[in-house]
Amino acid sequence: MQRYLLHINGQQVQSRTGGFFPTDDPYSGARWAEIARGGPQDVELAVDAAHAALTSGAWPELTASARGRLLHRLGDAIAERGDELARTEVRDNGKLLTEMRGQLGYIPEWFYYYGGLADKLVGDVVPLDKKGFFGYTTTSPVGVVGIITPWNSPLLLLTWKLAPALAAGCTVVIKPSEFTSASTLDFVRVLEEAGLPPGVVNVVTGYGADVGEPLVDHPRVAKISFTGSDTTGRRISAQAARTFKHVGLELGGKSPNIVFDDADLDAAVNGVISGIFAATGQTCIAGSRLLVQSSIHDEFVERVVKLAATAKMGDPLDPNTQVGPITTPDQYAKVLDYINVAKSEGAELALGGSEVTSGPCAGGRFIEPTIFTGVANSSRLAQEEVFGPVLAVIPFEDEAEAVAIANDSRFGLGAGVWTADIGRAFRMSAAIQTGTVWVNTYRAVSYLMPFGGVKDSGIGRENGIDAVRDYLQTKSVWINIGATTGNPFVLR
Structure with a gap:
């Protein structure tokens, strides 16, 4: 001791x-x-x-x-x-x-x-x-x-x-x-x-x-x-x-990670996964709201779920571990409570949703990477900061709707935009009400770049x-x- x-x-x-x-x-x-x-x-x-x-x-x-x-x-x-x-x-x-x-x-x-x-x-x-x-x-x-x-x-x-x-x-x-x-x-x-x-x-x-x-x-x-x-x-x-x-x-934040149908989907899937499940979702800039254009919604969500399901949980000292434990007992209880809230609000559980108490996770505070689809942006899951490995998926039709959903939040810390259209990248960056916008990347920080x-x-x-x-x-x-x-x- x-x-x-x-x-x-x-x-x-x-x-x-x-x-x-x-x-x-x-x-x-x-x-x-x-x-x-x-x-x-x-x-x-x-x-x-x-x-x-x-x-x-x-x-x-x-x-x-x-x-x-x-x-x-x-x-x-x-x-x-x-x-x-x-x-x-x-x-x-x-x-x-x-x-x-x-x-x-x-x-x-x-x-x-x-x-x-x-x-x-x-x-x-x-x-x-x-x-x-x-x-x-x-x-x-x-x-x-x-x-x-x-x-x-x-x-x-x-x-x-x-x-x-x-x-x-x-x-x-x-x-x-x-x-x-x-x-x-x-x-x-x-x-x-x-x-x-x-x-x-x-x-x-x-x-x-x-x-x-x-x-x-x-x-x-x-x-x-x-x-x-x-x-x-x-x-x-x-x-x-x-x-x-x-x-x-x-x-805090409730950052939207916005994927358009012209994006590099392989890169976007990786960006979405790291945006919410890296650091076990315990970061203020977690991309906890995934906004996906309707034309690719089902395909893209399927790919995100498939990759998230492969996450290796366990000892954070093990270099092969990809998702670690929740840091505090109170936060552990809070994340589990939000999962129950999302279910009660009618969101569809696409992955995870449970605590893990066996194998390399026995004795620790582990929660499966969790993905909900069919989430209304007005719901608690979409409006409140969970600070854990829980992703809310919300569809949108076009730029205008994506901006409206992204800005319909009392938070404004970060946002991601995934697109091959440079004009759209500039338009979205200007319209989204956040301190930082990442385009075709997520969670990048530097001592040179202001953050807030x-x-x-x-x-x-x-x-x-x-x-x-x-x-x-x-x-x-x-x-x-x-x-x-x-x-x-x-x-x-």
Whole structure:
């Protein structure tokens, strides 16, 4: 049994509560670690450490170029420890080792990219319309940032927030999901071993009421960056508004994956399968609504069902496994409940629909890849985020109907379009109300490309230069270089 402590001001410390909570392996169901249960006093200590590191000591003394070089060293350190961190992720959240190795191999690129941007975050000289004045702007870090991360891809989604925040010169306090805290604690220790000054990054583990709420309320936290459900995001937004905090919210989705009859159907089948069943459907951009043009509906669905039925379920450490377990007990129950809801709503079960408790899946939280046809877009299955391996198939006749169905959702995170018509690709990309549209591919992400949603899918953007700007504030400076004093009551 491993025991993890809080990480505050460069030290592993026991929580003021003295308590711990368990974490289990979603594959075996076995408890493998205990995590320190933090509380409001621990949040106070962590914010104090972050504020001290922001305002004095080694971190603010770094030039922007030196800060950038440090981020490069952090990326190198992560690359060296990638396999170790990937295995902790698998044990923590049950994702496939092949996927986690891919993520950990890619994560250093965020630190390299934002390290390169660190000394290019410049202000402007403004050509003022008033004679006798010189005007310019500067940028500075927004301050202490509270980062609240989910359980489905803890280190990747932490990196999307942490790398630009550090490039901007901010300091942070991280509250990871109580279900997947271990990898974050290991990750931060790697960063500090690589030279990150103490107090710049702190981790307080625990439950939302004990840690998350005090972090959002804290008067010296300038920004909250959160990834998770729209329900929690709505609460955080309202709570943060009381102290006028900056807020970035990357929330849920009900993404349409739209297949036209002129598409490369082999590629589209693979894209649909990976879009919903990769990561066991536990991703905010899961292509959980499959929209298929009526002229190819039956043929295409048959091909999707046939391929999905071959999915190998089992040990996420086995390189042959294609679908792993559901991460948390609550999520497991939720997915099974949505399957029953879909049946009660009259959807036709084309594949799966059951839990798996035998063979290599015995002891874990496994649900068969599940496909429903005859789904009405007004149904709960089509409108609510399941966050599991459940696909809702909806037919459409033409572009106009496809757009109408795609946009008939309170979410707007991602969408896929499969077509050989380049004009259609541009028309659909313009018409669909989402933050990202993938054409003839799905789930591609990059540190270079902004990512985020519209409507109930969130506020702000992660990745790309847009992300680092969200961790900066602008100051305007006016200098009188010869303007004559006129009527003090007239703005000149």
